[in-house]
Amino acid sequence: MTLTELKYIVAVARERHFGRAADACYVSQPTLSVAIKKLEEELEVKLFERSASEVSVTSLGDQIVRQAQIVLDQAAAIKEIAKRGKDPLAGVLTLGVIYTIGPYLLPELVRQSIERTPQMPLMINENMTAKLLEMLRTGEIDCAIVAEPFPDTGLAMAPLYDEPFFAAVPSVHPLATRDSISASELKNETMLLLGAGHCFRDHVLEVCPEFARYSSNTEGIRRTFEGSSLETIKHMVAAGMGVTLVPRLSVPKDALEKGVRRRKSDETHIRYIPLTDEVNDEAPKRRVVLVWRRSFTRYEAIAALRNAIFACNLPGVTMLQA
Numbered sequence: 220m221t222l223t224e225l226k227y228i229v230a231v232a233r234e235r236h237f238g239r240a241a242d243a244c245y246v247s248q249p250t251l252s253v254a255i256k257k258l259e260e261e262l263e264v265k266l267f268e269r270s271a272s273e274v275s276v277t278s279l280g281d282q283i284v285r286q287a288q289i290v291l292d293q294a295a296a297i298k299e300i301a302k303r304g305k306d307p308l309a310g311v312l313t314l315g316v317i318y319t320i321g322p323y324l325l326p327e328l329v330r331q332s333i334e335r336t337p338q339m340p341l342m343i344n345e346n347m348t349a350k351l352l353e354m355l356r357t358g359e360i361d362c363a364i365v366a367e368p369f370p371d372t373g374l375a376m377a378p379l380y381d382e383p384f385f386a387a388v389p390s391v392h393p394l395a396t397r398d399s400i401s402a403s404e405l406k407n408e409t410m411l412l413l414g415a416g417h418c419f420r421d422h423v424l425e426v427c428p429e430f431a432r433y434s435s436n437t438e439g440i441r442r443t444f445e446g447s448s449l450e451t452i453k454h455m456v457a458a459g460m461g462v463t464l465v466p467r468l469s470v471p472k473d474a475l476e477k478g479v480r481r482r483k484s485d486e487t488h489i490r491y492i493p494l495t496d497e498v499n500d501e502a503p504k505r506r507v508v509l510v511w512r513r514s515f516t517r518y519e520a521i522a523a524l525r526n527a528i529f530a531c532n533l534p535g536v537t538m539l540q541a
Contacts, residue, residue, distance in 0.1 A: 224254050224257070224258045226244060226291060227240065227246075228267075228280075228283070228284055228287055229291065232280070232281070233359060236274055255267070262283070265277055288358050289514050292358065292512065292516070293514065296516040299516050300516075308336050308519055310338075310517075310520075312342070312362070313342045313362075314344070314360065315344045315364070315365075316343060316345050316364045317351065317366065318345055318347065318417065318448060318449075320364055320366070321345045322449075323466070323469050324364070324468065324531065327532060328528055329343075331528075332523075332527045335526070335530070347416050348365050348366075348369050348418045349370075351363040352369065352374075352510075355510065361520070363510050363511070364507060364509055366418055366505045367505070369418065374510040374511060374512060375510065376508050376510045377508065378539040379508055379525070379529075380506075380507050380533065380536040380537055381505070381537040382507060382535070383466075383467050383493065383494065384464045385465050385467060385491045386462060387453060387456050387463050387491055387492075388408075388462045388490050388492065389462075389488060389490070390489060390490050392459075392490070394462075394492065398493075399492060399493045400495065402503065408461060409460065409461030410427065411452045411455050411462065411463040413447075419505075453489060465491070468533060474491050509525060509528075525540075
């Protein structure tokens with residue numbers, strides 16, 4: 220058994236395809252296939268179920284792949300220990316970010332990171348929460364910025380900030396003159412949602428549970444519409460197609476400043492209103508966290524990334540620095 224063979228089985232488990240796994244490992248497909256067959260013979264177990272169209276991991280194979288990733292992490296840790304003697308922050312940090320955070324946090328975060336730790340460039344991967352958690356498990360990324368809640372996968376986690384929700388309504392809407400608005404006041408509106416798989420969609424449905432039943436039946440066609448991104452949904456709001464909820468950081472900087480003259484754009488046709496909770500004193504919000512594998516050994520890199528985030532100018536959010 221070799222580290223190379225372990226790398227190959229992790230790649231196949233991630234890609235679900237021998238050809239793509241071989242490309243990811245920069246080897247030919249026959250080389251990868253022979254190595255995996257040799258490992259299966261040595262272990263006397265079948266790791267993968269092969270068919271003409273796809274590759275799936277066997278139940279026992281999944282356990283072995285998970286352990287293989289731990290072994291690869293520990294092997295990489297040997298190199299990291301050696302690097303720490305020279306510079307504990309040296310080397311690329313691969314960061315995953317969900318779609319509803321990336322556009323609003325990354326510009327400031329990347330700038331802070333370059334200023335603070337130029338020897339640790341960030342390699343960014345935007346995706347949905349479920350995919351990022353899978354990429355973390357297989358070692359494809361080092362850490363990820365996501366929003367709670369998410370499935371307990373045994374990852375290490377550190378809180379970053381709490382971000383309140385705002386209602387976005389057309390500027391000609393009767394609610395547009397309000398200084399605040401409750402979720403119950405939106406129940407008769409056409410709600411614009413992100414598509415299935417986006418965690419922010421679940422956040423909206425948690426705050427406005429009455430729309431959950433509309434999003435899964437025929438009546439939902441009349442009461443809810445779906446978009447592929449928050450910015451797409453904002454254009455739909457500007458066009459008067461409905462209302463939505465957005466995280467605070469997605470609200471344009473001058474949208475809440477009274478008396479500010481803005482150039483004509485879709486944003487001038489949207490009014491952003493703080494969302495209130497009729498029961499609790501605290502407004503509805505989401506908690507944004509940083510997660511990483513417990514076997515990941517670059518503790519200094521994680522700490523440096525958190526410090527860079529805490530140094531960002533993020534108006535309207537509550538930082539959770541310990």
